[in-house]
Amino acid sequence: MRIRIITCYDVYNAGASLQAYALMQYLKDCGHEVKIIDYKPDYLSRHYSLKAVNNPEYDRAGIREIYLLVKMPGRIKKLFSKRKYRFDAFRKNALELTDTTYRTCEELKNIEEADLYLAGSDQIWNPIFPNGKDPAFFLQFTEKGRRASYAASFAVDALKEEDRQRMKEWLKSFDAVSVREQTGAALVKQMGLQSQRNCDPVFLLKQCQWKKILPETETNKKYVLLYDFDKNCVAEEIAEKISKKTKTEIWSVFKTEICDKVCADIGPLEFVNLILNAEAVVSNSFHATVFAIIFHKEFFVIERKERINTRVNDLLKVFGVEDRKMDHVKKLQTAKKINWQRIEFILQKERKEAEEYLAKITGEKKNE
Known part of the structure; x- marks a missing residue:
C-alpha cells in the first residue's frame, strides 16, 4: 500500500x-x-530564520530593524x-x-x-x-x-x-x-x-530497534539526566537529591547552575542515547518519559508551565505510574519502585x- x-x-x-x-x-x-x-x-x-520576529511587540517599522540587528550574531552562530x-x-x-x-x-x-x-x-x-x-x-x-x-x-x-x-x-x-x-x-x-x-x-519500535540506529558513544561517567524546559526548581532539587544518593553527575539539556555537563547540541539520536545511558531521568518532556519507559530507566516527571500536561498525565495513567509525577521533592519518598515486568506487560x-x-x-x- x-x-x-x-x-x-x-x-x-x-x-x-x-x-x-x-x-x-x-x-x-x-x-x-x-x-x-x-x-x-x-x-x-x-x-x-535570520529574519523572524518572534515577539509581535517588536514587529513594527523602525523597531523591527533594531531587533533583527541585535539578534543577528546569535542567530548566525546557531545556524x-x-x-x-x-x-x-x-x-x-x-x-x-x-x-x-x-x-x-x-x-x-x-x-x-x-x-x-x-x-x-x-x-x-x-x-x-x-x-x-x-x-x-x-x-x-x-x-x-x-x-x-x-x-x-x-x-x-x-x-x-x-x-x-x-x-x-x-x-x-x-x-x-x-x-x-x-x-x-x-x-x-x-x-x-x-x-x-x-x-x-x-x-x-522495540528496544533493540532503537539501539540499532544509535551512534556509538563512549562515556564512563554515570549521570542523572535533567531535561527541564522551564528551569523548574523542583526538577533541579530532585535531580540534586538523586545525584547525591547515587553518587552520579547531573547532565542537563539546558544550561543550569547545578549541572556538571550541558548537552545543548544534541540531535534526535543523541537525545535517545542520553536517556539510554542515564541512571535516572528527571524531566517535563513527554518523549523523554516515553524513552525512559522503553529503556527501563528510573524516571520522575515535572509538570510544564504550558497548558499541555494532559499528554504526560495520560501516559503515566496508562502505565499505572502516576506516583512518578512530582510537584515537591518530598514526593520522592512516596514514589514506589517501578515494576518493570508490569510495565512491559502493559507495553505489549x-x-x-x-x-x-x-x-x-x-x-x-x-x-x-
Missing part, C-alpha cells in the same frame, strides 16, 4: 522527529511504500551549530520525504495519489498552535484514498466551541480516527464521533492494539 504521512516532523524537536521516524519505519517494516509529506508552512519554517547539523542529518538520512515540498494546504491538493493518507502523531491537533487550526493536518487537501489518523494529540483536555465545531467538520471525513491520549478520545466523543486511543509511535498490550489498528486501516492481516 502507498501511504503518505503528514506530521510536524521538522521543527527541531527530538520527540517530533523520532515519532515521525517510528511511524514511517514501522509501516515500512510491514511492507508498505511510505513517505512523510514534506509540508513546510510558514509557521513551521521559522526555526533558525552553524552542531544541534542544527544533527537534526538536519537525521532528516536527510532517516526520514523518507515526498519529492515535492508543500507550503500551503492549497498546494497539497496537487499531491500524488496514495492509498492511505495518515495524520499523526504528536501534537498536530493542538489548538494552541497554528497547526491545530490548519486543515492540512486534518487531511482536507484530498478526497482520494483512505483518510485516517494515528495517535494524533490535541495536547489539551478542553476545546473552545469554535475549535470543536471546526475540527468536527474536518474529522467527519476520516475513515478512522486514532488519538494518543484518553483526554483526546473524550474530546472526539464530545464531537459525536468515534475514535480509538493508541500509543505514541515510538512505542511501536498497547503495542498489540496499535498493530491491530494499523493493520485494519492498511487492509493488512496480522499473524496471530
Whole structure:
C-alpha cells in the first residue's frame, strides 16, 4: 500500500522527529511504500530564520530593524551549530520525504495519489498552535484514498466551541480516527464521533530497534539526566537529591547552575542515547518519559508551565505510574519502585492494539 504521512516532523524537536521516524519505519517494516509529506508552512519554517520576529511587540517599522540587528550574531552562530547539523542529518538520512515540498494546504491538493493518507502523531491537533487550526493536518487537501489518523494529540483536555465545531467538520471525513491520549478520545466523543486511543509511535519500535540506529558513544561517567524546559526548581532539587544518593553527575539539556555537563547540541539520536545511558531521568518532556519507559530507566516527571500536561498525565495513567509525577521533592519518598515486568506487560498490550489498528486501516492481516 502507498501511504503518505503528514506530521510536524521538522521543527527541531527530538520527540517530533523520532515519532515521525517510528511511524514511517514501522509501516515500512510491514511492507508498505511510505513517505512523510514534506509540508513546510510558514509557521513551521521559522526555526533558525535570520529574519523572524518572534515577539509581535517588536514587529513594527523602525523597531523591527533594531531587533533583527541585535539578534543577528546569535542567530548566525546557531545556524552553524552542531544541534542544527544533527537534526538536519537525521532528516536527510532517516526520514523518507515526498519529492515535492508543500507550503500551503492549497498546494497539497496537487499531491500524488496514495492509498492511505495518515495524520499523526504528536501534537498536530493542538489548538494552541497554528497547526491545530490548519486543515492540512486534518487531511482536507484530498478526497482520494483512505483518510485516517494515528495517535494524533490535541495536547489539551478542553476545546473552545469554535475549535470543536471546526475540527468536527474536518474529522467527519476520516475513515478512522486514532488519538494518543484518553483526554483526546473524550474530546472526539464530545464531537459525536468515534475514535480509538493508541500509543505514541515510538512505542511501536522495540528496544533493540532503537539501539540499532544509535551512534556509538563512549562515556564512563554515570549521570542523572535533567531535561527541564522551564528551569523548574523542583526538577533541579530532585535531580540534586538523586545525584547525591547515587553518587552520579547531573547532565542537563539546558544550561543550569547545578549541572556538571550541558548537552545543548544534541540531535534526535543523541537525545535517545542520553536517556539510554542515564541512571535516572528527571524531566517535563513527554518523549523523554516515553524513552525512559522503553529503556527501563528510573524516571520522575515535572509538570510544564504550558497548558499541555494532559499528554504526560495520560501516559503515566496508562502505565499505572502516576506516583512518578512530582510537584515537591518530598514526593520522592512516596514514589514506589517501578515494576518493570508490569510495565512491559502493559507495553505489549498497547503495542498489540496499535498493530491491530494499523493493520485494519492498511487492509493488512496480522499473524496471530
